[in-house]
């Protein structure tokens with residue numbers, strides 16, 4: 001049974017990279033933390049971390065490329081919880097994919113659709129389900145969308161990723177204007193040493209002229225660690241002015 005000060009977190013993309021680091025850091029806060037993780041793969045180590053810290057974790061293995069059932073499942077799960085038990089409820093839309101970078105004319109149509117469903121449609125639908133199901137909850141309600149500098153600065157061969165993140169930024173601005181009592185931020189997390197960067201560095205250079213930029217970031221030690229990036233992103237949630245600026249960047253304070 002959650003205590004009155006309990007905090008509920010819903011985190012997508014918790015199986016790897018920055019999301020995995022965020023999951024560990026949230027669970028380490030101990031009793032009072034209840035975490036729901038959503039990604040295709042689950043991680044038994046998270047259960048062990050929760051058990052040793054006294055926090056609680058639930059993991060759903062879901063493909064966010066199929067976002068309608070995922071959002072419906074989230075809404076139903078939240079509707080079954082006692083909202084009065086939580087001092088705060090937070091949705092972190094962190095899952096994303098860069099796919100195989102390529103000029104739009106050469107990209108595979110199913111891959112383009114997948115990138116937009118995972119990167120834009122799923123966060124929007126999960127946000128809708130979260131806001132609807134928690135509308136009557138008295139505690140602090142927050143949505144943190146993990147965006148990217150590429151949502152604000154375009155890059156060739158990255159059209160679906162750029163579009164997903166720009167869409168995420170702009171739907172966050174729109175939701176911030178709605179009077180539902182929740183706060184929302186679309187936050188660029190910096191450049192992080194994860195599988196996503198490996199994917200960019202291993203892309204076909206003939207299809208991705210900017211590949212060298214990502215190789216240089218790695219070779220010059222410019223990548224943030226997943227743990228450090230996770231700390232910065234989670235610290236953003238604690239800011240008293242969270243949501244005053246619905247589009248933000250950890251590098252700009």
Ligand SMILES: NC(=O)c1ccc[n+]([C@@H]2O[C@H](COP(=O)([O-])OP(=O)(O)OC[C@H]3O[C@@H](n4cnc5c(N)ncnc54)[C@H](OP(=O)(O)O)[C@@H]3O)[C@@H](O)[C@H]2O)c1
Nearest residue numbers: 013015016017018039040041064095096148191192194196
């Ligand atoms: N790394 C960077 O430099 C960087 C820079 C700017 C912004 N970001 C953003 O930061 C966030 C985290 O990035 P990261 O670098 O940690 O990524 P990552 O290491 O590639 O991890 C991506 C996460 O998303 C999940 N995911 C991907 N496709 C999914 C699907 N179809 N259904 C469910 N979950 C899915 C993955 O889990 P499964 O594979 O288990 O499904 C994984 O947990 C992303 O939104 C990314 O766009 C990253």
